[in-house]
Amino acid sequence: MKASLLSTLSNARQYTLQVAEAMPEKHFHVSPETDIRTFAELLHHIGYGISWSEENYILQQQADWNPPAAPVGKAAVIAYLGLSFDMLKATLESVPLTEEVIAGFYATIDHVTHHRGQATIYLRHQGIVPPEYVY
Template identity: 30%
Template sequence: MYRLLVLGFLISGTTMAQQNTPKDAFLEKWKNSKDYLLEIAKQMPEDKFGFKPTEREMSFREQLFHIRGNMLWLGTTYFSSEEFDREKLKKNLPETKTEIIALLTEAFDKVYTRIQETDENDLKFEVDFFAGRKSKLQILNLLQDHVTHHRGQLIVYLNLNDIEPPRYVGW
């Protein structure tokens, strides 16, 4: 009986692993990344959104806008047929914490939908990138890595303001 249970577990584990494509893995991580970043944004009081640890750093608010801009640039340029308008991105930026969080949520959701609609085989295709030819899979990795990088900075901003960051959300 024990051997049958182990065999069943191994077979079901193998089946699950075969269904977990790079795209599926990205989408799962992207959702968790969104939830974690939004929790960090919610932790910072609105009157501290202008906080920056040094003059050469971006403020908390600017970090959030920068993350959003990068997501939309990569998601639009490499996973849609739309033209990315960098100037439009900088216009009519919201001031309130609630509006900024809504804008971030919208950007995460837009990227999620674009990747969800991308054919798995398209991730193998190489595209021109300022750092040389890169596969679309590498662009997915960059999307997540960039959010992680700046989210780490935002955690430091919280700690510098004696605000306990939310518990880490991974996979």
């Protein structure tokens, strides 16, 4: 079971980072509408959501929703996002699989998928075809 979760996480990480890389730096701070997150803010939200879910649902340590300021620049945002995935992987490798851990993992992946779908729309808004999804 753990191998399956880690494989799912690896696929989510790979595709999410491909989506992030597809957006040119000049469009990283663009939003399709004035009242929604920029692409960079959306990716930061995904990364912070991974960390928050890991703490609350997998490690069972209550944490308030209190995201830090988003990093500036494409490289910094992508690094933050990658680190969030890496930390979740390390946690999954080190904890026993309980029903709570498995449920928390799938809640986390569902959140990533939801917002990554939004990110692909941001790409299309800029005339960019999103990377092909592979699983």
